[in-house]
Amino acid sequence: KPVIFSGMQPSSDSLHLGNYIGALSQWTRMQEDYDAFFCVVNLHAITVPQDPKDLAERTRATAAQYIAAGIDPAKSTLFVQSQVPAHAELAWVLNTLTGFGEASRMTQFKDKSQRYGSDTASVGLFTYPILMAADILLYQANAVPVGEDQRQHVELTRDLATRFNSRFGDTFVVPEAQIQQGTAKIYDLQDPTSKMSKSAETEAGLIKVLDPANVTKKKIMRAVTDDDATIRFDRAEKPGVSNLLTIFSVLTGRPVASIEDEFAGRGYGDLKKGLVEVVEETFAPVRTRTEELLADRAELDRLLASAAERANEVAGRTLSRVYDAIGLIR
Ligand code: TYM
Numbered sequence: 001k002p003v004i005f006s007g008m009q010p011s012s013d014s015l016h017l018g019n020y021i022g023a024l025s026q027w028t029r030m031q032e033d034y035d036a037f038f039c040v041v042n043l044h045a046i047t048v049p050q051d052p053k054d055l056a057e058r059t060r061a062t063a064a065q066y067i068a069a070g071i072d073p074a075k076s077t078l079f080v081q082s083q084v085p086a087h088a089e090l091a092w093v094l095n096t097l098t099g100f101g102e103a104s105r106m107t108q109f110k111d112k113s114q115r116y117g118s119d120t121a122s123v124g125l126f127t128y129p130i131l132m133a134a135d136i137l138l139y140q141a142n143a144v145p146v147g148e149d150q151r152q153h154v155e156l157t158r159d160l161a162t163r164f165n166s167r168f169g170d171t172f173v174v175p176e177a178q179i180q181q182g183t184a185k186i187y188d189l190q191d192p193t194s195k196m197s198k199s200a201e202t203e204a205g206l207i208k209v210l211d212p213a214n215v216t217k218k219k220i221m222r223a224v225t226d227d228d229a230t231i232r233f234d235r236a237e238k239p240g241v242s243n244l245l246t247i248f249s250v251l252t253g254r255p256v257a258s259i260e261d262e263f264a265g266r267g268y269g270d271l272k273k274g275l276v277e278v279v280e281e282t283f284a285p286v287r288t289r290t291e292e293l294l295a296d297r298a299e300l301d302r303l304l305a306s307a308a309e310r311a312n313e314v315a316g317r318t319l320s321r322v323y324d325a326i327g328l329i330r
Helices: 017-030 052-068 086-095 100-104 107-116 123-138 148-168 213-221 239-252 256-262 268-295 297-326
Strands: 003-008 035-040 077-080 143-145 176-178
Touching: 003 017, 003 123, 017 035, 017 052, 017 143, 017 239, 035 052, 035 297, 052 077, 052 268, 052 297, 077 297, 086 123, 086 297, 100 123, 107 123, 107 148, 123 148, 123 297, 143 148, 148 176, 148 297, 213 268, 239 256, 239 268, 268 297
Parallel strands: 003 035, 003 143, 035 077, 143 176
Antiparallel strands: none
């Protein structure tokens, strides 16, 4: 079976709709046909300041949401990054193969370091994409299902794999980003030209998987639209309405055109009310299941530990080949 690898940062109590649509819903479909590795990337999370207690909680909560949304720990290897030391070890090796200029061109670093200021932005934040390359390459992943914002990082991963292979001999599979057309970027409900993100200035446009129904309802009903009053998909002219239509379409599995038809001649309020229902239908069971999973920590930790064992085996094999190829004696 071909291999996929993907991950999310445990940097919030709850995943958001962008994570769910851009990544998680793809993962659950793909796990049937691939040898799938899904990681909670807590080493990535600490590239910006984290409260230790929150980080531990959020790591479990993220894993629980993967399972609640449909990742089956019996089919997929769902593990926590820090429980597999090879990630940090391979990242070091790849650091030595990455050009300073090359790393400097990563746009996500530029955005984030601007937010924190160059004195407080850590070196870890700078080398973040290199750790991500290590994640992917350790499992010899063929495909990396992610949202649009991760494309550049997967490109860097490909460059590093190719460079390593040509310098030290064939060692890594060169992975492809798998980015779903049309849903790879879900936009903020208050600012529908910016991507939905946990680091947005306000949470008013951020739909969280674990938020109570009334909170989500309020956010959707207040979503920014336009004053043209026709329900029609047009990304350039009608970004707000188009974003609502996209979300509606992905969560119901219906084409956008069928939703346009259903709401033809009706107001934005109706579309929003419809969407409130669709989102609630999708997230209510995920919330319930997440709570159940978090109520039995010991069991969740056991699941994660046993997945980490498998991950350690696969990753350890790749790391051995890397060390041998480079001449690092063990
Ligand atoms: P993270 O935690 O920021 O986001 C997790 C996943 O959600 C996707 N995503 C979105 N998709 C559509 N619309 C949005 N508004 C939106 N916001 C987020 C992201 O593209 C991502 O797929 N660097 C990664 C984590 C990572 C990783 C990896 C991913 C570390 N190692 C190896 C793949 C493979 C990140 O910060 O994702």
